[in-house]
Amino acid sequence: MVCIFSLFQAPVQAILRPAMWIPFPCGKLHSYKERWEFDATPAECLNDLIAAVEKLKEEDATGTTYDIHKIDRCRNFIRIFVFTWAEWLDVVEIDFSTGKAYSFSSGFLPLWLPFAVILNCVLFWIPFYDNKLNQQRLEKLRNAMVKHVTTDLGTIN
Numbered sequence: 176m177v178c179i180f181s182l183f184q185a186p187v188q189a190i191l192r193p194a195m196w197i198p199f200p201c202g203k204l205h206s207y208k209e210r211w212e213f214d215a216t217p218a219e220c221l222n223d224l225i226a227a228v229e230k231l232k233e234e235d236a237t238g239t240t241y242d243i244h245k246i247d248r249c250r251n252f253i254r255i256f257v258f259t260w261a262e263w264l265d266v267v268e269i270d271f272s273t274g275k276a277y278s279f280s281s282g283f284l285p286l287w288l289p290f291a292v293i294l295n296c297v298l299f300w301i302p303f304y305d306n307k308l309n310q311q312r313l314e315k316l317r318n319a320m321v322k323h324v325t326t327d328l329g330t331i332n
Contacts, residue, residue: 177240181262181286188281188292189244189256189266193299195279205305206279209313210327217251217271220322224253224269227319257312262287265309267316274327276316278309 194205213220225243232241238260245254251271257278258264262285267278282295283303317324 177242177258177262178287180289180291181258181264184286184292185242185256185258185264186244188264188286188295189254191292191296192266192279192281193292193295194282194303196299204302205309206277207307207309207313209276211269211271211274211276211317211324212327213271213274213322213324215322218248220271220320220324221246221248221251221253223320223322224271224316226321227316228255230319231315258286259308261285265305265312267312269316276313276326278313280305280309 211220215223225246228241228243235241240258242256242258243253244256245252247253253267253269253271255267255269256264257267264281264286265278266281267276269276280303282291283298283301284291284294286292288294317326
């Protein structure tokens with residue numbers, strides 16, 4: 176269960192993304208990008224991912240909370256808020272029209288702290304390592320889908 180402070184601050188922090196203001200090398204420490212390739216239509220993959228997120232909600236034993244924040248069926252885009260056990264906010268964005276999948280940590284401090292968004296904006300310059308959680312999260316989502324999705328780990332813009 177995510178606390179009320181986290182729920183109110185998450186949309187603001189997801190838009191501001193203070194941990195991503197310094198893209199290199201700090202941003203690379205706590206973000207991961209992939210290009211997804213699939214045989215099904217983007218709309219079918221989007222529906223499959225929505226079902227996969229529901230499946231992960233039930234199966235996850237680490238205390239992670241998945242919240243589908245935005246679904247844009249016209250663009251075949253989904254944004255998922257992932258709250259870790261300590262209520263750090265990680266954001267997953269997948270655009271099935273382009274095949275781009277992106278997962279990143281949004282800030283240095285967990286959102287259960289009052290005014291964490293403001294503090295994260297002040298502390299944007301502090302580097303931290305996500306221990307490859309964003310990479311693992313994209314892999315979990317891919318593996319939970321029924322449709323076959325592969326990755327192209329080449330350069331992603």
